[in-house]
Amino acid sequence: MNPIAKALAVAAKYTSRHPTEAQRAAGNYKKGRVKIAPGLEVSIENPKGSKRSGVDKNGKAWESVAPAHYGYLLGALGADRENLDCYIGSDHSSKTVYVVDQIDAETGKWDEHKCLLSYPNRDAAVADYCKAFSDGKGKERIGSVTEMPLAAFSAWAKNGDTKKPLGDLRKAFASG
Numbered sequence: 001m002n003p004i005a006k007a008l009a010v011a012a013k014y015t016s017r018h019p020t021e022a023q024r025a026a027g028n029y030k031k032g033r034v035k036i037a038p039g040l041e042v043s044i045e046n047p048k049g050s051k052r053s054g055v056d057k058n059g060k061a062w063e064s065v066a067p068a069h070y071g072y073l074l075g076a077l078g079a080d081r082e083n084l085d086c087y088i089g090s091d092h093s094s095k096t097v098y099v100v101d102q103i104d105a106e107t108g109k110w111d112e113h114k115c116l117l118s119y120p121n122r123d124a125a126v127a128d129y130c131k132a133f134s135d136g137k138g139k140e141r142i143g144s145v146t147e148m149p150l151a152a153f154s155a156w157a158k159n160g161d162t163k164k165p166l167g168d169l170r171k172a173f174a175s176g
Contacts, residue, residue: 004092004118007034008069012047031071034088036117039154042086044071052132067131076157079112079164084157087128089119097153098125101143101165105135110143110165115153122147144168 001009011032019029032044046052046066053063068090072083098116103109116125122145130138144167148156156162 002092004034004036005090008044008088010034011044012069015044015047015050017047017050033074034069036088036092037150037154039158040117040150041074042069042071042088042117043074043083044069044088046070062134064132064134067128070132073115073157076162078162079110084113084115084162086115086117087125087132088117089124089128091120091124092118094118094120095150097148097150098122099146099148099153099166100126100129100141101146101167102141103143105137105140111141113162113166115157117150 011034014030014032016023016029016031023029032047033041034044035041046069048066048069050066051063052066052070053061055061067087069088071086071088073086074083076084078084094117096119098119100114100116102111102114104111114129116129119125119128126142126145129142132138133141143165146167156166
């Protein structure tokens with residue numbers, strides 16, 4: 001078994017699958033950690049197959065099953081002033097990262113980044129991203145997808161402008 005896959009299995013077992021609502025809001029429940037590459041450590045909030053749930057801004061409850069390990073990149077802040085959100089696929093030999101410029105499905109305004117690590121290709125990364133939404137609006141939330149080498153992603157996450165879209169949202173809307 002690949003060393004990253006082993007570390008993910010341990011991190012997933014360590015992560016609490018049933019935190020209370022208060023623990024989720026505060027972020028103070030057990031989370032496993034895994035190093036994907038030098039300088040890239042991810043804290044796992046939701047192991048693959050676990051259920052995520054919440055209430056949307058209209059008060060409607062939602063629930064989805066995590067299609068991949070989901071968490072955040074330690075030491076890299078995003079537009080929401082929280083750590084950059086990450087999905088971790090199963091191709092740990094991949095040296096390519098896919099960054100989704102996520103937009104609000106209702107307003108069309110840019111929201112934040114979702115980073116997809118350990119995916120064999122763009123289609124696999126986007127498929128997991130879309131499966132993560134119980135409302136079926138995953139594709140509507142994709143403003144653009146930027147592909148970059150792992151080393152370039154690491155540099156951008158640590159020192160780049162993570163407070164604005166990475167890709168060109170105009171091209172995404174023009175192409176349908």
